[in-house]
Amino acid sequence: DTEVTQTPKHLVMGMTNKKSLKCEQHMGHRAMYWYKQKAKKPPELMFVYSYEKLSINESVPSRFSPECPNSSLLNLHLHALQPEDSALYLCASSQSSRRTEQFFGPGTRLTVL
């Protein structure tokens, strides 16, 4: 199984809503990542989890809250988002965080109204 799955595929939320994005992998990877991608731009790293511990936070606003319940799951909790947070949110995983290929999920298309 070489797949990273993400749910939901699409999400529309208001600025006062609380929602969560979910990511799952069953490849035994010990590093997981959240990226944000705006239209016609490259993916931008948000968070890195290594062995279920947060190892990198790229100065992401606190309205984005990551969580890694176990080595296969990664969540991104969203609260009080702004319209400019609308983007494609990508999850990725890799065998470890050291020099290995990252495999991406299909993404969640988020629209904040």
Added chain:
Amino acid sequence: DQQVKQNSPSLSVQEGRISILNCDYTNSMFDYFLWYKKYPAEGPTFLISISSIKDKNEDGRFTVFLNKSAKHLSLHIVPSQPGDSAVYFCAAGSSSNTGKLIFGQGTTLQVKP
């Protein structure tokens, strides 16, 4: 400061011919490089990688060349097929900054039948 640059936003190639996508980087600490392909509304798909200790890596129709002195890498696709039409991102990482990939802006490849 763009540490990874893809200076050609687009490239058009005839089916069966060679596609050459280029990428330049500025940070000498980068010691591994990857190429990803992305279709609209999907996550990036890993294609091929290369470590800084090599100057060439080949996988089927895809070959990546690395010129460390010029801080330049290229992806060759031979022969090009219409299904290769997508956005191609190069990415760079450093073993000393584990997990963080820096992506170029992407090159849109169109392969004409």
